Amino acid sequence: MSDLHYQTVTGMSRALAEREISSVELTEAHLERIGELDPRIGAYLAVTPDTARAQAAEADRRLAQGDAGPLTGIPLQLKDNLSTRGIATTCASLMLDGYTPPYDATVTMRLLQGGGTLLGKGNMDEFAMGSSNETSAFKTVHNPWDLSRVPGGSSGGPAAAVAAGLAPYSLGSGTRGSLPQAAAPSGVAGLQATHSPGPPSAASWVSSQPTASSRASASSHSHPRSTRSAR
Secondary structure (H helix, E strand, O other): OOOHHHOOHHHHHHHHHOOOOOHHHHHHHHHHHHHHHHHHHOOEEEEOHHHHHHHHHHHHHHHHOOOOOOOOOOEEEEEOOOOEOOEOOOOOOHHHOOOOOOOOOHHHHHHHHOOOEEEEEEOOOHHHOOOOOOOOOOOOOOEOOEOOOOOOOOOHHHHHHHHOOOOOOEEOOOOOOOOHHHHHHHOOEOOOOOOOOOOOOHHHHHHOOOOOOOOOOEOEOOOOOOOOOOO
């Protein structure tokens, strides 16, 4: 696959199904890119190579047996306020430094059951309280387009990871703007679900903005991105 890190999730899924590439190869390519670029961007609070490689090997087995879904074998990042069993979840706060959840969040569980390979946990404003991703207790996230600028927040880690090709997609969170405020300045697109089909709420207001990003900053590679500044 050419321009591997800039393929859409749909394109990656098709290539995996047609055995043009393996999940192990796809995962290794993203882990290598994270190691190369993320020290300057700060999109990850934790990288989970052993977990990702084991999940990728299992995904390849499922693909070979015809037991795969649309996201099987595709690497992902999770914002660090989404619980991951056995993997530190800090909400970018020293208060939770070292905390390891005994359970997965429902969305984590469903994505991993679907065959996703977890690259690591995305940086964020501390407890998701911020709009620039400068309040993380561990490190600031930089905008991959221009390292002197912020990526927005509080889901800045997920947005920057997708923008830099450090993850095909990432899940963030948002209540009053944490998703579009990260997607827009980072130059990526995303989706945010409403809570219900009822009257407008904070969540549906956010989803109506010109640049929506996902309660899962489900930012995809459908938008061309540049990492020249990050290089």
